Amino acid sequence: MTGGNGLKSYTKNSSYQRGVIDAAKSHIQGAIAKKLQPENLETFSVADLGCSVGPNTFFAVQNILESVKLKYKTHEPNSKIPEFQVFFNDHSMNDFNTLFKCLPPNREYYASGVPGSFYSRLFLRGSLHFVHSSYSLHWLSQVPKEVTNRKSLAWNNGRIYHIHAREEVTKAYSMQHAMDMTNFLSARAEEVVPGGLVAIVVPARPNGTPHAQVIFNMMFDLLGSSLMELSKKGLIDEERVDSFNIPAYCTCPQELEAVIQKNGCFSIERMKSLSTVIAPDTRHRPQDVSLSIRAITEELIREQFGAEILDELFHLFTNKVGEAHQDIASGIALNLFLLLKRN
Template sequence: MAGAVQSGNFSKALPMNGGHGLYSYSKNSTYQVIVAVKDLITEAIAEKLDICVLSSSNTICVSDMGCSVGPNTFVAVQNIVEAVLNKYQSQEHDHSSLPELQVFLNDHALNDFNTLFKSLPPNRNYYVAGMPGSFHGRLFPTDSLHIVHTSYALQWLSQVPKEVEDVSSPAWNKGRIYYSSSADQTVKAYADQFAGDLDCFLHARAQEVVGGGLIILMVPGRTDSSPHTRVFSNISYDILGSCLVDMAKLVWILKPP
């Protein structure tokens, strides 16, 4: 008998701004890493995707996790679909035996899936379905996915580490939203949270992805030789954090609680 599907509330959902307005994700997110890594993805699929193992099924199932509202997810998915079809063609599969592709677009349930689905490329050569829920837990049945892709989403933590909000803890972050200029204990609290979240993600995918399948993870990082205080994105989060604190103080002065 199959066990119950574990679809618990794994992460705090803070999805991107939906719609296509001035401040929407769709109007402010073009050209992230997706275009830059196209060749790497094509190469990984050509070299590592084991189509001998996958050939038992004529449907290749792909999931983009943390897809948001587009348009980047469509570029990523199209790259993957083309790379898979090229791989089959290069291995002399005739056109009639090319696989069909089923793509599951995943994000938190609060993501603006309506905008996402309304913007789907009209001439796409794959089937699409939404998969709401946190990628920190199980989303798919066992051995049901062939390729998992995630870009610029895995660094979203499931929660702010408790210690950084606790004034009595050495990891207390003094109201800051980031750790670039914080004590080592604060940095460690964030690093531990990320390690735990990544573990949950990999544990779930290990059960969902078939043997011979592929997981493609795109996560921003820094080299060992660049300290947190020197990384541009970290510095910008500090500036953003201090602006948010100023705005909160202003609201408090104009409209005290």
């Protein structure tokens, strides 16, 4: 994500992700009211995994803490409200400085930043009571290795994403996602106390829906076309496009269920689509959609192609989003809310 507070920052261009958090709000309130087992705890620890730089993470955390307090007041009126610890996690290149400067001054919790991949252990054994992760688990831990291997059937040349590619490419993405989710669940199984909850929101597709029909996927495909256009103009090397792939994957309920059942440490308490979120194209101008995709991909692109192509690339991309308006409008935008409970 693009750090800081600038016009192109994630902070200023994450209203769609904020919409998702708002849509999940009542589900999280309900989850805590119905599924959390309040014990006479002195302390209660929450982790937001993939928190980025804010302010969305602060809204999400506030909602969780208020729901927990309400639960205590309602069900355990004689017990003291516990002290709260909140761990804000993202990878170590995240702009934690901006996150820390923007922490709500009147917060009623102890705040802590945890750098590192949530696909491995991040916290002490049995130390978390509630884990939250919104719009983060679609980011893979890495681009599947086969996809950049010229000798592999899954080599993804001329594209930066798996839709409209060979079947092997999509399969490599799907397997990477399954492996990442397995690692995620194994790590959380150690960290979350028995009875603890894990609330996840991810962009997803309905079971059986082809990847190409999903708006989330279309965006990365259009970004790929824009990069190829720059390559044809001679502004970037074609080989660099071949070796670049977006490490993201749009899962479906079936795939998630399979990996959760195989892990065996969590029960699925709820899996529901968040129907209230409107796809970005239907209410936003192409420019806004472009800024929002730029805020989440700029760092990746800069690393591979350099900063100088960014403005032209996203100018092209904005045009393509405008031209693809009809396709996008008939595409699918599903956001999945998932509530897990540690056995």
